[in-house]
Amino acid sequence: MTADFEQHRAHLHAVAYRMLGSLSEADDAVQEAWLRLSRTAQSPGGRADVRDLRAWLTTVVSRVCLDMLRSRTSRREVPFDVHVPDPIVTGAGHPADDPQERAVLADSVGLALLVVLDTLSPPERLAFVLHDVFAVPFEEIGPVLDRSPAAAKQLASRARRRLRGASSLSSDLGRQRQVAAAFLAAAQGGDFERLLTILDPEVTLRADAGAGPFGPSTVVRGARDVIAQAARFAELGRHARPVLVNGAPGFLVAPQGRPVALLALTIEGDRVTQLNILADPDRLARLDLTDVLG
Numbered sequence: 008m009t010a011d012f013e014q015h016r017a018h019l020h021a022v023a024y025r026m027l028g029s030l031s032e033a034d035d036a037v038q039e040a041w042l043r044l045s046r047t048a049q050s051p052g053g054r055a056d057v058r059d060l061r062a063w064l065t066t067v068v069s070r071v072c073l074d075m076l077r078s079r080t081s082r083r084e085v086p087f088d089v090h091v092p093d094p095i096v097t098g099a100g101h102p103a104d105d106p107q108e109r110a111v112l113a114d115s116v117g118l119a120l121l122v123v124l125d126t127l128s129p130p131e132r133l134a135f136v137l138h139d140v141f142a143v144p145f146e147e148i149g150p151v152l153d154r155s156p157a158a159a160k161q162l163a164s165r166a167r168r169r170l171r172g173a174s175s176l177s178s179d180l181g182r183q184r185q186v187a188a189a190f191l192a193a194a195q196g197g198d199f200e201r202l203l204t205i206l207d208p209e210v211t212l213r214a215d216a217g218a219g220p221f222g223p224s225t226v227v228r229g230a231r232d233v234i235a236q237a238a239r240f241a242e243l244g245r246h247a248r249p250v251l252v253n254g255a256p257g258f259l260v261a262p263q264g265r266p267v268a269l270l271a272l273t274i275e276g277d278r279v280t281q282l283n284i285l286a287d288p289d290r291l292a293r294l295d296l297t298d299v300l301g
Contacts, residue, residue, distance in 0.1 A: 019068045025136045026072035028092030028121045040068040076129035089224035091215035091285045092121040099249035118253045119273040134159050135166035183274045187256035195244040206230040207278040217287025266291045
């Protein structure tokens, strides 16, 4: 049974991460699915009821995530618009040369999409993720939500309208890297006029600082206001190193090898449309940055 479960662990973690936007909570959800499978297998005739293990586990982990999302919604004090989901950070080497980076790119979900997913209701998020990302039919999604397939389809459609544009960004990683490099050079040089040509006029900066020194957490909109905010941290730009954040260009700011901020860029065409910054010391400390820091 353990070997059978391990065959599906990566898939289950991918489902849970997209559902929750949290790596640690995704781990918890997958572990709970394992415990429920163990209990089912030990019950009389229980294993015989699991005809399609992958589908059964996907349903279980989805229900666990739904409960976690509902609990989070009821108790969360931090507004969603200043929360940056957990990022997946890898080195900035060309993905064709790095199997780990190829895997991240092949199975990545952009941080910008995760940010927008945070604005959905738990049922909308589950219906969208299961159907649009993992191609689970609405006939299977409905029972998870205790709704009809038609109602589940409506939820996914509503989510899709709210997410329009967030999941259809350029896949030209080479061009994105050029724009990211130009952004960093302009920021390091204090060339704010150049930054105005790189940032989209409606760019959004979202900074999740937690209780760290760069607080309070904030959201800034508009190129000139974003530049004014970024000017406060221009000195830190000297310590920025290129990385991939969920398969897209970003920068890790790590003076003397100590991470203080992670910046993820969302690039459309030749413009930066979103800057998501994680500067929460506690959350940065929990990220696996061993390969990046070398």
